[in-house]
Amino acid sequence: MVREVAESCVDSLLTEMVASYCNRFYANKPELAARRIEAIGYQVGHQLSERYTMERPRFSDHLEAIKFICKDFWTELFKKQIDNLKTNHRGTFVLQDNKFPWLERISIDPLTDKVNSAEDATTAENKATSTISMHLYYPCGIIRGALSNLGITCAVTADISNLPACSFVVRVKA
Amino acid sequence: MAPVVPRSGDSIFANLEHVNAELFTLTYGAIVRQLITDLEEVDEVNKQLDQMGYNIGVRLIDEFLAKSNISRCVDFKETAEVIAKVGFKMFLGVTASVINWDADGTSCSIVLEDNPLVDFVELPDNCQGLHYCNILSGVLRGALEMVSMKTEVTWVRDMLRGDDVYELNVKLLKQVPEEYPYKDDE
Numbered sequence: 325m326v327r328e329v330a331e332s333c334v335d336s337l338l339t340e341m342v343a344s345y346c347n348r349f350y351a352n353k354p355e356l357a358a359r360r361i362e363a364i365g366y367q368v369g370h371q372l373s374e375r376y377t378m379e380r381p382r383f384s385d386h387l388e389a390i391k392f393i394c395k396d397f398w399t400e401l402f403k404k405q406i407d408n409l410k411t412n413h414r415g416t417f418v419l420q421d422n423k424f425p426w427l428e429r430i431s432i433d434p435l436t437d438k439v440n441s442a443e444d445a446t447t448a449e450n451k452a453t454s455t456i457s458m459h460l461y462y463p464c465g466i467i468r469g470a471l472s473n474l475g476i477t478c479a480v481t482a483d484i485s486n487l488p489a490c491s492f493v494v495r496v497k498a
Numbered sequence: 499m500a501p502v503v504p505r506s507g508d509s510i511f512a513n514l515e516h517v518n519a520e521l522f523t524l525t526y527g528a529i530v531r532q533l534i535t536d537l538e539e540v541d542e543v544n545k546q547l548d549q550m551g552y553n554i555g556v557r558l559i560d561e562f563l564a565k566s567n568i569s570r571c572v573d574f575k576e577t578a579e580v581i582a583k584v585g586f587k588m589f590l591g592v593t594a595s596v597i598n599w600d601a602d603g604t605s606c607s608i609v610l611e612d613n614p615l616v617d618f619v620e621l622p623d624n625c626q627g628l629h630y631c632n633i634l635s636g637v638l639r640g641a642l643e644m645v646s647m648k649t650e651v652t653w654v655r656d657m658l659r660g661d662d663v664y665e666l667n668v669k670l671l672k673q674v675p676e677e678y679p680y681k682d683d684e
Contacts, residue, residue, distance in 0.1 A: 329516065
């Protein structure tokens with residue numbers, strides 16, 4: 325039987341990892357914090373994809389490997405598949421999860437007291453977006469690590485313009 | 499007094515949402531590795547893992563109290579039993595046991611034979627001073643502090659260092675009476 329732990333173990337660990345890197349180790353250097361968090365994800369993705377592909381034949385092309393990430397790999401991690409996959413057939417893939425579990429339970433500091441101006445609202449919104457982005461470096465790293473283990477060098481970014489949907493954009497390097 | 503036998507955490511664990519433990523184990527491992535690279539000193543890594551655990555424990559106690567349906571523990575002995583039998587089971591899916599009580603009931607050991615944090619782990623020679631699972635001691639300390647118990651938690655045995663089990667000594671330093679920041683209506 326596959327060993328399991330309570331979901332809150334992973335949730336708390338990820339929250340605390342992001343908080344430690346952003347607020348303690350690299351408090352004034354968000355780019356460095358982001359890079360470390362991504363690196364942790366990369367390592368995990370690399371190891372997991374090694375484990376989950378042990379009994380499989382090699383993937384014939386990039387699309388097959390990406391489909392594996394969308395279906396089997398995502399199911400191992402989140403018990404569901406990626407909801408939508410798009411590609412321009414020139415090395416860019418967009419993987420959309422309509423309700424990304426790791427964003428579901430993030431709460432952002434509520435706006436302090438009252439919002440005085442449109443400017444305050446914009447600042448608060450920017451802060452919220454950057455907090456969420458910090459949490460997305462980890463899954464981006466996981467995807468990049470998993471694909472790298474399958475022999476695909478790529479860059480992965482996340483797009484959260486449609487929360488709670490989250491799109492991961494994979495750009496394969498030629 | 500007969501020892502209190504708390505309900506087991508099995509049924510609570512069964513009712514919670516679960517995830518694949520590999521993700522948890524590998525994530526923790528990657529964090530430890532990254533901390534070793536970034537902080538360089540093993541002692542500093544131990545300290546930071548403990549701090550991370552403390553911060554987690556402070557929050558996790560809420561979920562524990564909300565979902566476990568545990569009523570107030572009468573003393574530290576019962577508290578330790580509840581942590582071992584219910585707490586570990588509920589979150590990590592493993593059961594721990596409590597041994598080595600001192601005469602006045604303020605210090606004991608929590609023993610783990612199975613520990614999902616260390617699947618796939620082997621310590622390299624240059625990390626011998628590392629308390630790999632130090633996050634756990636932090637979690638216990640943080641969670642207990644939220645229920646008014648100041649404790650000191652230290653590792654006694656560690657399977658990664660060749661011992662036969664994991665053993666954490668939990669020592670009750672002081673029980674802080676609950677304080678309310680507000681007065682009752684006069």
